[in-house]
Amino acid sequence: MNVYVLLKMVPDTVEELNVAADGKSLDSEFLRFKLNDPDEHALEQALILKEKHGGTVTVLALDAPEVDDVLYTALAKGADRAVKIPINQASLGTVAAAKVLANFFSSSARITTDALLLPGSYAIDDLEGELAPLLAAALSLPYVGVVCGVTPVDGKVVVMKELGGGLRAEFEVALPAVLGIQSAEKPPRYVPVAKVRAVMKSAKIEQVDITAPDRQIQLEVERLYKPEAAGRAEMLDGTSEEVADKLVEVLAKTGVI
Amino acid sequence: MANSILVLAEQVRGELADITFEMLGAGRNLAQESGLPLYAALFGSQAAPLAPKLGVADKVFVVDTPRLDIAPASTVAAALKALMDQAGVDLVLLGCTNISLGVGSILAAKAGLPLVNFCRAAKVEGGAVSCTSQLFGGKILADVKLMDGRGIVSIYPGAFPPDAGRSDKTPTVEKADLLVEAPNVVFKQYVEPETGDVDITKQNVLVGVGRGIQTQDNVRMAEDLAQALGGAVCASRPVIDQGWLPLSRQVGKSGMTVKPRVYLALGISGAPEHWEGMQNSQCIIAVNTDAKAPVFDGSHYGFVGDALELLPVLTEKVKARKN
Numbered sequence: 001m002n003v004y005v006l007l008k009m010v011p012d013t014v015e016e017l018n019v020a021a022d023g024k025s026l027d028s029e030f031l032r033f034k035l036n037d038p039d040e041h042a043l044e045q046a047l048i049l050k051e052k053h054g055g056t057v058t059v060l061a062l063d064a065p066e067v068d069d070v071l072y073t074a075l076a077k078g079a080d081r082a083v084k085i086p087i088n089q090a091s092l093g094t095v096a097a098a099k100v101l102a103n104f105f106s107s108s109a110r111i112t113t114d115a116l117l118l119p120g121s122y123a124i125d126d127l128e129g130e131l132a133p134l135l136a137a138a139l140s141l142p143y144v145g146v147v148c149g150v151t152p153v154d155g156k157v158v159v160m161k162e163l164g165g166g167l168r169a170e171f172e173v174a175l176p177a178v179l180g181i182q183s184a185e186k187p188p189r190y191v192p193v194a195k196v197r198a199v200m201k202s203a204k205i206e207q208v209d210i211t212a213p214d215r216q217i218q219l220e221v222e223r224l225y226k227p228e229a230a231g232r233a234e235m236l237d238g239t240s241e242e243v244a245d246k247l248v249e250v251l252a253k254t255g256v257i
Numbered sequence: 258m259a260n261s262i263l264v265l266a267e268q269v270r271g272e273l274a275d276i277t278f279e280m281l282g283a284g285r286n287l288a289q290e291s292g293l294p295l296y297a298a299l300f301g302s303q304a305a306p307l308a309p310k311l312g313v314a315d316k317v318f319v320v321d322t323p324r325l326d327i328a329p330a331s332t333v334a335a336a337l338k339a340l341m342d343q344a345g346v347d348l349v350l351l352g353c354t355n356i357s358l359g360v361g362s363i364l365a366a367k368a369g370l371p372l373v374n375f376c377r378a379a380k381v382e383g384g385a386v387s388c389t390s391q392l393f394g395g396k397i398l399a400d401v402k403l404m405d406g407r408g409i410v411s412i413y414p415g416a417f418p419p420d421a422g423r424s425d426k427t428p429t430v431e432k433a434d435l436l437v438e439a440p441n442v443v444f445k446q447y448v449e450p451e452t453g454d455v456d457i458t459k460q461n462v463l464v465g466v467g468r469g470i471q472t473q474d475n476v477r478m479a480e481d482l483a484q485a486l487g488g489a490v491c492a493s494r495p496v497i498d499q500g501w502l503p504l505s506r507q508v509g510k511s512g513m514t515v516k517p518r519v520y521l522a523l524g525i526s527g528a529p530e531h532w533e534g535m536q537n538s539q540c541i542i543a544v545n546t547d548a549k550a551p552v553f554d555g556s557h558y559g560f561v562g563d564a565l566e567l568l569p570v571l572t573e574k575v576k577a578r579k580n
Binding site: 006010011013014016017019026041059074076080094095121122124125126127128129130132133134137138141143144145146148150156158160161162163164165166167168169171172173177180182183184189198218219220222223224225227229231232233234236240241243244245247248250251252254255256 | 269270275282319327329330331354355356357358360361362363365366367371373375379387390391392393394396397398399400401402441442443444445446448449450451460461486487488494498500501504507510511512514518519526539540541543544547549551552553555556557558559560561562563565566567570571574575578579
């Protein structure tokens with residue numbers, strides 16, 4: 001199987017996010033980027049498929065801060081190829097990003113009959129829509145999202161989709177296909193920094209030039225801001241000991257103890 | 258402005274999901290503000306008997322075909338596009354849910370209209386529809402505008418009150434004859450929720466743990482507290498993905514919806530996907546090291562601190578109080 005994992009960098013929400021002076025974008029000064037969580041699972045799922053069933057794994061990303069580290073890390077984890085498209089991801093909405101990636105597949109990478117394209121199921125900044133369905137639509141490929149399991153069977157894949165409330169459904173999908181991965185069968189693997197450093201010396205990130213679409217943003221943001229607390233919690237102060245005492249009173253009041 | 262507004266009703270196995278009524282309420286508001294008719298679409302072979310429940314809509318279009326039973330996003334989007342053309346619809350509301358994920362993106366591409374994702378608020382302003390979307394796990398809001406009032410809006414669950422979408426009125430029901438393409442993926446079977454040892458939807462007290470619990474060993478500390486409180490431990494997605502607790506303990510978009518008397522959120526940031534599953538708990542107590550974590554915004558009590566430090570102390574004090 002020929003698996004392509006589409007990786008996207010997103011702001012790390014563990015850090016504080018601030019709005020820039022224009023009131024329409026994030027303040028980039030203290031912004032730290034990380035790989036979108038579901039994309040990390042997409043990579044893990046691809047590596048599991050390769051280990052179990054053979055084939056190749058190619059990771060693909062647009063240009064973004066810290067993306068090289070992420071691509072090298074993917075190689076260190078076991079991906080065979082890393083490709084970067086030198087278009088600034090931040091300038092593109094999801095619709096335009098899907099067009100660029102669709103162009104990559106129609107111009108630079110032949111989609112074989114055993115190809116599987118794995119983006120993450122969604123990203124935390126998907127204002128215009130999700131990459132996986134947009135890419136599938138652009139390439140006229142079958143698509144299933146919120147996928148939490150992929151098993152090859154007779155040249156097809158059987159995929160598990162999460163429906164909500166713990167209910168899931170199984171679908172059979174002919175290849176080539178696009179699957180939006182929500183979570184891999186196992187937690188994403190860890191790779192030691194030393195191994196990533198070694199890969200940085202020995203391996204190369206390929207660059208493939210794709211023309212950026214004219215229309216980069218589908219939806220103009222009028223204003224970006226932090227939500228106002230609707231009903232801020234009554235905050236408890238003190239040492240763990242003091243807070244525990246207060247919480248016991250709260251719990252007693254609710255009648256559970 | 259648009260010609261009419263359409264809500265895609267969401268149902269699984271013949272049961273309407275809450276999001277359907279949340280969308281109908283939101284749609285009714287938009288219809289009132291704009292003077293446009295509000296339609297609802299019900300898809301699939303189990304859909305027809307559900308139509309009378311959608312009385313908030315002026316008209317319900319039923320597309321009764323097994324091809325739309327738990328159909329892939331592309332099939333649903335194609336049917337919706339055909340219905341939009343037939344009924345003169347150019348503003349569509351659909352659910353930002355696992356069931357409908359992808360439908361909006363594909364429909365927007367097919368119809369040449371913009372999609373507004375993660376929408377929490379919407380109102381008519383002149384000929385435009387102004388929407389507020391939550392981004393970055395709920396940490397930032399974005400105001401966007403559908404300038405001519407035309408577009409696809411993906412409504413976030415829990416953002417609009419479902420009661421505004423319920424009515425005793427009987428809607429006009431129209432059977433829509435659409436050519437529905439054969440799905441390009443094959444539905445095989447439902448996989449029922451894992452039952453597990455404990456049903457978290459039936460607990461009085463839940464101790465919810467998130468990324469902040471850090472290790473599997475620390476989950477035991479939360480279990481001790483849950484046991485002292487006569488409740489159970491549950492978790493947000495990162496903990497389940499690590500395999501530290503079984504799937505049957507997941508709370509949120511993909512997991513269970515719970516409404517205990519007390520929900521302790523320990524090391525949980527309060528990302529919208531988790532919040533969706535526990536927001537209706539009677540009393541929410543949040544503990545997080547990040548004072549700006551969104552979880553504090555909707556909780557009843559909060560403590561900025563290390564849940565790992567608090568846990569053993571609280572467990573002992575609860576035990577002492579009970580004795």
